[in-house]
Amino acid sequence: MAATQFGRRIGAAAEEKLRRNGSMRGSLMVAASRAIAERIPLVDLIVHVTDARIPLSSQCHLLTNYPSTSIKQIIALNKMDLAGSTSLQAWMDYFRQRNCVSCGVNAHNKENIKQFLSLIQRQVRKLRGTDHANYTATVMLIGIPNVGKSALTNALHQVGRISAAEKGKLKHATVSPEPGETKDIRSFKIGSHPNIYVLDTPAVLSPEVPNVDALSKLILTGAIGDCLVERKEIAQYFLAIHNSNEQYKKWEKLSTNDNDTLFFNGTTNCLTSSGSHRKQSKQIPTDHTQDCIVQNVRRTLFETVSSFEGNIRCEVEMEALIARQFIALQEIMNVQSECEEDAHDKVAGKLLNLFRTGRLGHYIFDHLPKNIL
Ligand SMILES: Nc1nc2c(ncn2[C@@H]2O[C@H](COP(=O)(O)OP(=O)(O)OP(=O)(O)O)[C@@H](O)[C@H]2O)c(=O)[nH]1
Numbered sequence: 001m002a003a004t005q006f007g008r009r010i011g012a013a014a015e016e017k018l019r020r021n022g023s024m025r026g027s028l029m030v031a032a033s034r035a036i037a038e039r040i041p042l043v044d045l046i047v048h049v050t051d052a053r054i055p056l057s058s059q060c061h062l063l064t065n066y067p068s069t070s071i072k073q074i075i076a077l078n079k080m081d082l083a084g085s086t087s088l089q090a091w092m093d094y095f096r097q098r099n100c101v102s103c104g105v106n107a108h109n110k111e112n113i114k115q116f117l118s119l120i121q122r123q124v125r126k127l128r129g130t131d132h133a134n135y136t137a138t139v140m141l142i143g144i145p146n147v148g149k150s151a152l153t154n155a156l157h158q159v160g161r162i163s164a165a166e167k168g169k170l171k172h173a174t175v176s177p178e179p180g181e182t183k184d185i186r187s188f189k190i191g192s193h194p195n196i197y198v199l200d201t202p203a204v205l206s207p208e209v210p211n212v213d214a215l216s217k218l219i220l221t222g223a224i225g226d227c228l229v230e231r232k233e234i235a236q237y238f239l240a241i242h243n244s245n246e247q248y249k250k251w252e253k254l255s256t257n258d259n260d261t262l263f264f265n266g267t268t269n270c271l272t273s274s275g276s277h278r279k280q281s282k283q284i285p286t287d288h289t290q291d292c293i294v295q296n297v298r299r300t301l302f303e304t305v306s307s308f309e310g311n312i313r314c315e316v317e318m319e320a321l322i323a324r325q326f327i328a329l330q331e332i333m334n335v336q337s338e339c340e341e342d343a344h345d346k347v348a349g350k351l352l353n354l355f356r357t358g359r360l361g362h363y364i365f366d367h368l369p370k371n372i373l
């Protein structure tokens with residue numbers, strides 16, 4: 001499939017660069033990995049934080065290298081809002097069949113965090129094997145960069161402290177869309193009776209460069225910074241996946257119902273084809289994902305793919321479609337630049353931001369291993 005070729009292209013370019021640099025990890029990460037590895041046998045429970053869009057490619061080597069029975073862990077498939085809960089069920093079944101406790105999580109959803117906290121509390125109680133609550137347990141979050149360890153820590157700390165009616169200032173772990181933000185191991189209280197603390201930790205990456213397929217997915221989801229390959233190439237990879245996927249068909253109504261309507265802001269007004277302004281409070285959904293730019297990007301992607309007459313299975317023809325999409329997106333994103341390269345870079349940045357915040361559909365990029373289907 002053409003999308004796979006686009007992925008391999010960026011995976012190979014990144015691999016080459018990493019091999020020349022010698023390693024995926026800086027000296028800080030090496031030291032942090034050692035400190036985390038030393039604590040693994042000492043904590044009560046490990047939450048192995050992965051990205052639900054790539055449940056296998058985002059696994060942390062520190063944990064996969066352990067025999068599965070020797071560590072007590074919950075596999076948290078975080079960012080499940082970006083993966084879509086229906087497809088994620090098959091992955092949870094996959095982990096269940098391997099006797100792993102797994103759970104889809106959305107660090108931004110309070111109700112979901114409450115359920116996740118209950119799961120952690122149940123597991124801790126089970127592991128301690130006692131009904132009394134006069135003890136302190138430690139839970140360590142471990143994962144590769146940018147999977148949401150700090151966002152989960154903050155959410156658990158907030159929900160756990162509030163439900164325990166604890167007073168005092170809430171602490172905050174720094175959360176950032178850039179990978180490698182957390183530099184130290186820090187402890188946050190998430191429950192009383194028993195006292196449970198979570199350790200937010202710096203990201204861990206394997207010293208081995210992963211295969212090109214996994215590498216391209218890590219780059220696409222933002223686990224590895226955009227500095228290894230050009231943003232335009234990453235955006236092209238996303239478009240190749242998007243164009244090969246059926247999801248864009250859901251956006252057909254944006255093209256047919258509203259093609260005479262130009263949205264000029266994302267709130268309450270719109271400009272009709274006749275030029276008059278009218279209130280749109282009923283017509284623009286209140287969901288934040290439905291803002292004006294998102295609508296226009298979705299409509300443009302729908303129109304460019306559905307009107308394309310070439311064969312998108314062929315890499316060269318897919319490339320031609322993507323080139324058209326860049327031109328169309330540049331216009332609707334209102335990107336102006338003297339230099340084409342610079343304009344494409346800006347379009348790519350905006351497109352990747354929309355995709356990575358879930359506004360261009362739900363995706364799971366890893367395939368379930370065939371033998372369990
Ligand atoms: N949509 C969505 N975004 C999330 C979720 N969890 C975290 N994020 C976002 O993902 C990005 C990375 O989150 P962090 O919590 O900083 O990730 P981390 O694993 O601590 O990253 P490092 O400290 O760099 O290893 C941020 O932009 C978060 O807002 C989630 O469940 N859903």
Ligand SMILES: [Mg+2]
Nearest residue numbers: 149150181182
């Ligand atoms: Mg962090």
